[in-house]
Amino acid sequence: ADKIPVGHLAALTGPTSDVGVPYGQGIADALNYINKNGGVNGKQIEFETVDYAYNAPRAVATYKKWMASMKPVAIQGWGTADTEALVQFIAQDQVPYISASYSGHLTDPTGKSPKTKAPAPYNYFYGPSYSDACRGLVQWAMEDWKAKGKEGKPKFVHMGDNHPYPNAPKEACAAYAEELGFEVLNPIVYSLKPADAKAQCLSLKESGANYAYLGNTSGSNISLLNSCTTVGVQTQYLSNIWGWDENSINAAKEAGNGVAWVVGAPPWGSAVPGMKTLAAISRMSDSSGKSERPLHYIRGVCATFFMKDAMEMADKAGGITGPNIKKAMDQMKDHVPAGLEGVCTPSTWTAEDHRGTTEVSVYTSDYKDGKFTMTKMATEDVPRRAEWLGW
Amino acid sequence: MGEAVPQSAAKEAVLTVNNIEVVYDEVILVLRGISLEVPQGEIVTLLGPNGAGKSTTLKAISGLLKTEDGKVTRGNVTFMGENITNRPPEEIVRKGIFQVMEGRRIIEDMTVVENLRLGAYTRRDRGIRKDIDMVFDYFPRLKERTGMAGYLSGGEQQMLAIGRAMMARPKMILLDEPSMGLSPLLVKEVFNIIRSINREQGITMLLVEQNANMALHACSYGYVMESGKIVLDGNREELLSNEDMKEFYLAGGDKERKSFKNIKSYKRRKRWL
Amino acid sequence: MSDPTSLLQVSGVSLSFGGVHALTDVTFEVRKGEVFSIIGPNGAGKTSMLNCVSGRYQPQKGSILFKGQEITGMRPNDRCTLGIGRTFQNLALFAHMTVLDNIMVGRHHLLKNNFLNGPLYWLSRAQKEELRHRRDVEDIIDFLEIAHIRKSVAGTLSYGLRKRVELARAVALRPELILLDEPMAGMNLEEKEDMARYIIDLNEEWGMTVVMIEHDMGVVMDISHRVMVLDFGKKIAEGLPDQIMDNDHVKKAYLGEDTEEPETSQPAEEEVA
Amino acid sequence: MASGHTMMRCGEYRTTYQADTTIFPTPMSRYFAVGSVILLLGAPALLNAYYLNLLIQIGYYGIAALGLNIVVGFTGQISLGHAAFFGFGAFASAWLNSSLHIPVFFSIPLAGVMTLLVGLVVGIPAGRIKGLYLAIATLASQFILEDFFARADWFTGGSYGAMAAPFTVFGYTMNTDQRYFYVVLFYVVVFFLLGSNLLRTRDGRAFVAVRDHYLSAEIMGINLNKYRILSFGISSLYAGIGGALFGHYLGYVSAEGFTILLSIQFLGMIIIGGLGSVMGSLLGTAFMVLLPEVMEGVVNLVGATSPDMTQALAYVKEMAIGLSIILFLIFEPDGLAHRWKMIKAYWKLYPFSY
Amino acid sequence: MNWNLLIQLLINGIIIGTLYGVVAMCFVLIYKSTRVVNFAQGEFLLIGAWTCWALLVKFELPFYIGFPLTLAFMLVFGILLQVVVLRPLIGEPIISVIMVTIGLSMFFQSLMGMLFGGFARPFPTVFETASVNVLGLQIQTAYIMSLVISVVIMIGFYYFFKHSRTGLAMRATAFNQQVAQSLGIPVRHVFAAAWAISAMVSALAGVVVGMVNGVSSALSFFGIKVFPAVILGGLDSIIGSIVGGLTIGILENLAEFFDAQWLHIGNMYTIAPFYALVIILMIKPYGFFGTKDIERI
Numbered sequence A: 001a002d003k004i005p006v007g008h009l010a011a012l013t014g015p016t017s018d019v020g021v022p023y024g025q026g027i028a029d030a031l032n033y034i035n036k037n038g039g040v041n042g043k044q045i046e047f048e049t050v051d052y053a054y055n056a057p058r059a060v061a062t063y064k065k066w067m068a069s070m071k072p073v074a075i076q077g078w079g080t081a082d083t084e085a086l087v088q089f090i091a092q093d094q095v096p097y098i099s100a101s102y103s104g105h106l107t108d109p110t111g112k113s114p115k116t117k118a119p120a121p122y123n124y125f126y127g128p129s130y131s132d133a134c135r136g137l138v139q140w141a142m143e144d145w146k147a148k149g150k151e152g153k154p155k156f157v158h159m160g161d162n163h164p165y166p167n168a169p170k171e172a173c174a175a176y177a178e179e180l181g182f183e184v185l186n187p188i189v190y191s192l193k194p195a196d197a198k199a200q201c202l203s204l205k206e207s208g209a210n211y212a213y214l215g216n217t218s219g220s221n222i223s224l225l226n227s228c229t230t231v232g233v234q235t236q237y238l239s240n241i242w243g244w245d246e247n248s249i250n251a252a253k254e255a256g257n258g259v260a261w262v263v264g265a266p267p268w269g270s271a272v273p274g275m276k277t278l279a280a281i282s283r284m285s286d287s288s289g290k291s292e293r294p295l296h297y298i299r300g301v302c303a304t305f306f307m308k309d310a311m312e313m314a315d316k317a318g319g320i321t322g323p324n325i326k327k328a329m330d331q332m333k334d335h336v337p338a339g340l341e342g343v344c345t346p347s348t349w350t351a352e353d354h355r356g357t358t359e360v361s362v363y364t365s366d367y368k369d370g371k372f373t374m375t376k377m378a379t380e381d382v383p384r385r386a387e388w389l390g391w
Numbered sequence B: 001m002g003e004a005v006p007q008s009a010a011k012e013a014v015l016t017v018n019n020i021e022v023v024y025d026e027v028i029l030v031l032r033g034i035s036l037e038v039p040q041g042e043i044v045t046l047l048g049p050n051g052a053g054k055s056t057t058l059k060a061i062s063g064l065l066k067t068e069d070g071k072v073t074r075g076n077v078t079f080m081g082e083n084i085t086n087r088p089p090e091e092i093v094r095k096g097i098f099q100v101m102e103g104r105r106i107i108e109d110m111t112v113v114e115n116l117r118l119g120a121y122t123r124r125d126r127g128i129r130k131d132i133d134m135v136f137d138y139f140p141r142l143k144e145r146t147g148m149a150g151y152l153s154g155g156e157q158q159m160l161a162i163g164r165a166m167m168a169r170p171k172m173i174l175l176d177e178p179s180m181g182l183s184p185l186l187v188k189e190v191f192n193i194i195r196s197i198n199r200e201q202g203i204t205m206l207l208v209e210q211n212a213n214m215a216l217h218a219c220s221y222g223y224v225m226e227s228g229k230i231v232l233d234g235n236r237e238e239l240l241s242n243e244d245m246k247e248f249y250l251a252g253g254d255k256e257r258k259s260f261k262n263i264k265s266y267k268r269r270k271r272w273l
Numbered sequence C: 001m002s003d004p005t006s007l008l009q010v011s012g013v014s015l016s017f018g019g020v021h022a023l024t025d026v027t028f029e030v031r032k033g034e035v036f037s038i039i040g041p042n043g044a045g046k047t048s049m050l051n052c053v054s055g056r057y058q059p060q061k062g063s064i065l066f067k068g069q070e071i072t073g074m075r076p077n078d079r080c081t082l083g084i085g086r087t088f089q090n091l092a093l094f095a096h097m098t099v100l101d102n103i104m105v106g107r108h109h110l111l112k113n114n115f116l117n118g119p120l121y122w123l124s125r126a127q128k129e130e131l132r133h134r135r136d137v138e139d140i141i142d143f144l145e146i147a148h149i150r151k152s153v154a155g156t157l158s159y160g161l162r163k164r165v166e167l168a169r170a171v172a173l174r175p176e177l178i179l180l181d182e183p184m185a186g187m188n189l190e191e192k193e194d195m196a197r198y199i200i201d202l203n204e205e206w207g208m209t210v211v212m213i214e215h216d217m218g219v220v221m222d223i224s225h226r227v228m229v230l231d232f233g234k235k236i237a238e239g240l241p242d243q244i245m246d247n248d249h250v251k252k253a254y255l256g257e258d259t260e261e262p263e264t265s266q267p268a269e270e271e272v273a
Numbered sequence D: 001m002a003s004g005h006t007m008m009r010c011g012e013y014r015t016t017y018q019a020d021t022t023i024f025p026t027p028m029s030r031y032f033a034v035g036s037v038i039l040l041l042g043a044p045a046l047l048n049a050y051y052l053n054l055l056i057q058i059g060y061y062g063i064a065a066l067g068l069n070i071v072v073g074f075t076g077q078i079s080l081g082h083a084a085f086f087g088f089g090a091f092a093s094a095w096l097n098s099s100l101h102i103p104v105f106f107s108i109p110l111a112g113v114m115t116l117l118v119g120l121v122v123g124i125p126a127g128r129i130k131g132l133y134l135a136i137a138t139l140a141s142q143f144i145l146e147d148f149f150a151r152a153d154w155f156t157g158g159s160y161g162a163m164a165a166p167f168t169v170f171g172y173t174m175n176t177d178q179r180y181f182y183v184v185l186f187y188v189v190v191f192f193l194l195g196s197n198l199l200r201t202r203d204g205r206a207f208v209a210v211r212d213h214y215l216s217a218e219i220m221g222i223n224l225n226k227y228r229i230l231s232f233g234i235s236s237l238y239a240g241i242g243g244a245l246f247g248h249y250l251g252y253v254s255a256e257g258f259t260i261l262l263s264i265q266f267l268g269m270i271i272i273g274g275l276g277s278v279m280g281s282l283l284g285t286a287f288m289v290l291l292p293e294v295m296e297g298v299v300n301l302v303g304a305t306s307p308d309m310t311q312a313l314a315y316v317k318e319m320a321i322g323l324s325i326i327l328f329l330i331f332e333p334d335g336l337a338h339r340w341k342m343i344k345a346y347w348k349l350y351p352f353s354y
Numbered sequence E: 001m002n003w004n005l006l007i008q009l010l011i012n013g014i015i016i017g018t019l020y021g022v023v024a025m026c027f028v029l030i031y032k033s034t035r036v037v038n039f040a041q042g043e044f045l046l047i048g049a050w051t052c053w054a055l056l057v058k059f060e061l062p063f064y065i066g067f068p069l070t071l072a073f074m075l076v077f078g079i080l081l082q083v084v085v086l087r088p089l090i091g092e093p094i095i096s097v098i099m100v101t102i103g104l105s106m107f108f109q110s111l112m113g114m115l116f117g118g119f120a121r122p123f124p125t126v127f128e129t130a131s132v133n134v135l136g137l138q139i140q141t142a143y144i145m146s147l148v149i150s151v152v153i154m155i156g157f158y159y160f161f162k163h164s165r166t167g168l169a170m171r172a173t174a175f176n177q178q179v180a181q182s183l184g185i186p187v188r189h190v191f192a193a194a195w196a197i198s199a200m201v202s203a204l205a206g207v208v209v210g211m212v213n214g215v216s217s218a219l220s221f222f223g224i225k226v227f228p229a230v231i232l233g234g235l236d237s238i239i240g241s242i243v244g245g246l247t248i249g250i251l252e253n254l255a256e257f258f259d260a261q262w263l264h265i266g267n268m269y270t271i272a273p274f275y276a277l278v279i280i281l282m283i284k285p286y287g288f289f290g291t292k293d294i295e296r297i
Ligand SMILES: Nc1ncnc2c1ncn2[C@@H]1O[C@H](COP(=O)(O)OP(=O)(O)OP(=O)(O)O)[C@@H](O)[C@H]1O
Pocket: B024, B025, B028, B030, B048, B049, B050, B051, B052, B053, B054, B055, B056, B057, B068, B069, B102, C155, C156, C157, C158, C159, C160, C161, C186
C-alpha cells in the first residue's frame, strides 16, 4: 500500500525542549498508534522526526530538505518563529501544517482581516490562539478582580522574552485588557532560558501590577517565580498554555501556588471517555502503561488525530494530497476525533477562519508536601470577533 | 681550572652525546651524528658558524627540542650514566642540567626577583634569599630594576638569564651564547663568573659561544661544528694553536689583527666539509 | 638652521620611565654619509635612543630633526616613509613569514598597490609592481647572501641568520638613515667580518648613513667614522674612534681595563676582537 | 613547462619571479584547482539534492570562513562576532531587495559593502584594544548586533525575521539547488581568488606583519590602526557576502541563525582548517559542515524509533561532534592545511624524505 | 526617581555580581596559568551542579556530605580532563587548546543533556531559611554562602599567585611554556592543578545557581555571560575578576532600572553590560587590573 509521508518538526533540545519533548512524544505515539491500528484507511503514515532545537532557520532548512526529497503531504510543526517563517512556503507548496504554535497570526487563511500580516491558508493548530488564550485570561482576571471586590483599575503587565512566541499575543491582549478596563503597564522582558530574574521581579514588584501574563515556557517561568517569591512579589500570574504544567508545578513548589493558566486538555487520568484511547496511545512508548503524561503530550495527540481525520476525509474525497487535506480540515465543525471524546476540545475550521476554538479553560495549581492539585477555575468564552482574525 | 687537561677522557664524562641525529618538524634534518663528551667539573666549549646546530645540540641535551617540534631520531644522550634522550625538559632539569637559552628568555611580565626565584624552582633549601643577593652582587644593575623584567635593556636581560642559572645550583649548566649583547667589561666579568662558578661550586659547563677567544681560554676542551657535524675538536692548547681556528675564529692569532675595514671578499670561507 | 650635511639632529633629548632615567639631555648630530656608532655599558640608553629616533618612544624633552624636519611627534610608520630604517636588538622578525616576505614587508611604503587593486592582481598593475620590487629584493638577498634561505620560515632560522634577515628587511626600506642595534651580536669572527663588509658597502656603495650600536670594539673602531658614548643615559663622550679609545672614562666604565685581568695570556683588547 | 615531461619533479625549479609568486606553488596544484572547479561545474547534474545542499553550505560558509581567517589567521585578532556580520549581510541583502527593490543580483554585493562598513565601525576598537580583550569586545558586538537584529523591525523584521527573495538573473530564477549552486560556486571562485591575491600583495603582507610583530611592523612603515581596522572591514565583506548568499538560499533570515554559536563554529572552521591558510578555510568549513552530517548518518544507522531516542541521538550527535573536534586537535593541532602541506611535502620529496 | 527600587536593584547587582565574580575567577585561574580561554567554563558549572543534584536527590545524601563529595569529584574530573585531553596539547598553539575547550563544551553540554534531560530540576531544600533580609532586600541564603566562600577563595588565590612557588610557576607557564620547562617547572602538573581547582570552584558556583534557579542546561550560559566580567577586571587579575563581576552585576541591574523607569526598551538588562564593556575597554584597554602587554623592542 502507499505510504503517507508526514514531516514532524520537534524541539527535543534547545530552549523549549522542556515542553517540546512531551509534545513531540505525543505526536510520535499517536502516529505509531494510528499505524498499528489500521493506518489512515489502511495506508501507513511514514513520518520523519527532526529535532530542530527551536532554531527557526534550521526548521526552514529542514523543510526545504523535505520538499526536495520525501515531499510530505502534511507537517506537524512546533514553534512560532519557524511556523510563521514557513507560512508562505507551505502556502506555495500546498502543504497543510499543524503547528504547536498557536500564534494568532496563523488564523487568517485569506488575509481579509486588516490586522493580518500575511494570509496563512495552510496553517492549523489545535486550541485557542495565544491571543485568545491571553484574552481569556484577562477576561478571567477582570472577573477575579471584581469577585474579590477590589476597587479601581487593575494593572496588567505582559512578561516574556523578545521572541515571536511570547510576543505573538502582546499587542492583541494588551488592547483587549485596556478595553476591559485594565491599566496596561510597560512589558517586562525576561529570558526564555532559565536564569535568575530578581532584577525583573523587583521591577515587577515596583510596578504594582496586579496581573502578570507570563509568555515564556515552563522552565524559564520556574526561575521567574522562584526569584519573584524571594523578592516578595504579590501578583496574580497568568500563564500561557506552554508556560505552566505538571513539571513546573513540581519544580517551583510553593512558589508556583495560585498561578492561573490556560489548559488545552483535561489532565491525565481525568474521568473522560477518551482517556482509554489515550492510555493505549501512551503505551506505544511506555509498555508498562505507568507513566503519567503531561498536558502537552495530550495536546500533541489531539493535533495528530485531527490531521488523521482530515486525511481520511481527503482519501475519500479523491486522495491524500495537501489541498485535499486542507479542504477536509476546513470542513471540520465542532469536530472531535473518534475515541478521544472529552480529551480533545471540539474544534471548527473554515476556509475563512482558522480559529479552531475560542474557548479558554483557566486552571490553577496548588503544591503542598510533595503533592499537587490542578483545579479548573473557569471556562472563558472569548468573543470570536472578525477584526481579531489573524491578530 | 687553571691547569689544562690533556684529554677530555682524562676525567669521567658526566655527559655523553653519542652520535645523535636531530630532525625538526619530522622533515628538517639538522644534526647529522654529533658526538661529544663533557667531563665532570670541566668547561667544554662548542663553536661554529650561524646555523651550524649549536643551539640545537644544547636543546637536544636539555630536552627543550621537544617544545619546538624537534626530536632526536638517532643516537643517545647520557647524563651521569643515565639515558636522558628525548626525556621531558623538566625531568632533565631535576636531574641537574640547566640550560640558559639563547636570546635571553626571561619571563617578561615578572620582576627580576621573581625571575630569580623561579630559577631556583627545583630547589627546596633555605639558601634562596642569599643566592639572590649573590646574583645582585655579581650584577648590581639588576638590583635597581624593580619593574617588569621585560623592560630591562638587552644586556640587563642577559645578566638576568645568567643569574637565573646561578640560582638553580644545578650539576651542569648549558650556556648558549652568554656573552651576547654584553659590554666588553661585562663580557670579561661574565667569563670570570663562569669560571668561578665552575671552580667554586664544581658545576660542569657546556658553553656555546661566538666569542671564541674568551671561550677557548675558559675551557679545557672544545668542539667546532659546521652544518650539523663536528668538524674539529681538541683541548684548549690544540685549538688555540690550530691554524684554521686562528684564521676563522681567533682573528689571526699572533699576527697583527687585520682591520674589519680591509676585508674585501666575503667568500673566503674555509669549510671542513 | 639646518646644515645640509647634517641628516639627523638630536638635541636635548630626555626620556624616563617612572624613576628610570633612560636618557638625560642627549644631544648629537649625524652627518650625511657617515657611520656613526653609539657605545656604552648595558642599560646606558643606547636602544632607547634609537627608539626615540625611530618613533617607538616619545622623549619627554628635546627635539629630533631629520633632514631638517621636526619628527619628534611623528608616528613610527610615517618616519619610515621619510627614510629611516632600523634593525632590532632582540630579534623582531615576522616569525611565521618566509624570509622573502619579511623582506618584501620592507617595501611596504614603496609599493602602491592596496586592498582594492591588489586582489585584482592580473587585471591591475599590482602584479607588475610586485614583480618589480621583487627584483630589488632579490638584489638585497644576493648582496646579503641569504639566497639559500629565501623560502625558509623566519622563525626557524638560527639566531645569526635571523640577524642577517633583519638587516635585509631594513635595507629593503631603502632608507637614507639606517639604525642598527647590535647587528653583530651572536656572530663569530668570520661572520662579523662579513657583516662589517655589508655595513661598509651599504654606507659607501648604497649611500646609506648608518647609526650603529655595537659592543664589539674592534668593529666599532674599524668601521665607524665617529663614536658617541652613553653612560647612565648621559652622553659622556663623542669623537673619532681613536679619541674615544683613549678616553679614560670610557676605558673604565665600558672596556673595564682597570679591572682584574682574566686568566688568559691575551691582553683584553684582542680578546674582543 | 607545458611539455609533457614524465620525469618526477624533485624540489623546486622556478625560473622567473612570476612563476615564483603564483598562488599555486606547483603546476600540479594549479591543474588540481582548475580541475576541481571544472568538476564542480558538473556537480548539479551528477549529485543529488542532499550532496548539492552540502556543497552549497560549504560554499557560503567557506567564503565567510575565509573572511574570518583574514582577521584571525592573518591579522591575529580573534573575532567572536563573525556570525553577526554574516547575519548582517543576510539581512542587508534581504532588506535591499524587499524595501529598496534592488534585484538580488546586485543586492548581494551591495550587502557585502554594507557589512564592510559595519565591520569598519565595529573594528574601530581594534585600534586600541588587543588580544583577548579585543576578542571579548567583538563578543560584545556579537550580542549588540544580535539584539539589534531582534529589535530593528524596519530592517530585519525583528524577532520574526525576514523573507529573502530568490536569486534571479535575466528573469531566470535560481530557486533550485541545481541552479543556485552555480551562483555560490561563482562567488566562491571569485572571492577565493581575490583573497589569495590580496594576501600575496602589499596589504596582505601587512596583515601578517601586524600579527607576527606589530611593534616592528609599525617601524617598517605599516600603519597599525589602519590595518587592524581594515582587516575587520575585509573580513566583514566576506562574511556579508557569505551571509547574503545564505539568506537568498534559505529564503528566510532570522536573528536566531546568527548566534554566538555560529561565531564559534566559524572559529572552529578556521582553526581546524589551519589559521592563516586560504585553502584551510575551505577545508575547515567542509569539515565542520560534513561532521554533523556524518554523525547524523552514523546515528541514523542506529535508527530512532521515538522522540526520546531522537532526542538521545541528537545529544549523541552533538557529543560526537565535540569529541571529533577534540580528537582532531589532539592529533592535528595545526589544522588540515598543515596536514595537507605535509602530504604535499612528502610527495614532492618522495622517496627522499628529509 | 524611585530610590527604593534603585537601592534594591543595586544590592541585587552586588549579590549576583559576586557570583559572576566567582565564575570569572575560575576563568582567570586557567588563563593565568595556561593562557587558555576556557569556553567550557559554563559546562564546569553544569557538571558540578548536576553532580551535586544527583548526589542529593538520587542518592539522597545530606548536603554536608554531598557537597564536599561534589567538590572532590570535580577535583578528580579536572585532573582527568587534563591528563586525557589537555596534556597531549602542551606546547601546541594556544588557539588549538582554546578550540578544544569549545569541543569540550559541546561534548559535556550534550552529555549532561543526555544524562539529565532538558528539564530544569529543583534542588532539594538545603538551608532552613531560604532567604535572609539584607538592607530590605530578600536574598537567597545560597547567595550569601557563595559570597562568603568566594571572598575566602579570592584572598587565597591572591596570595597563592603573588607569593607561593607554585603560583609563580603557574605564571611562568602562562608566559611561555618552553621557558617554564627550561626552569624545571612540570608544566603538566601546573595545568592539572589549574584545571582541577577551576573545576572545583566552578562546581561551587554551579551548585549555588542550581539552588536558586534549579539545575538546567541554561546554567552553562554563565560561561559566556561572565566574559565581560573577566575582561573588565583584567584577564589575569584575581581581584579584577571580582571587581569585574560586581561591575557587571551592578550594570545589569542599573540597566534594568533605567529600562523599567524610563526607557522601556526591554532587554536592556542583558545587553547594556556589553555596551558598557566596549566603552570601558576603550578607556582602559586592559580592564581595571589587567597586566599590560610589554611593548619593548
Ligand atoms: N624550530 C626549528 N624548526 C626548523 N628548523 C630549525 C628550528 N630551529 C633551528 N632550525 C634549523 O636548524 C639549524 C641549526 O640551528 P641552530 O639554532 O641550532 O644553529 P646555531 O648553531 O645555534 O646558530 P646561531 O649561531 O645562529 O645561533 C638552522 O639551519 C635552523 O634553520
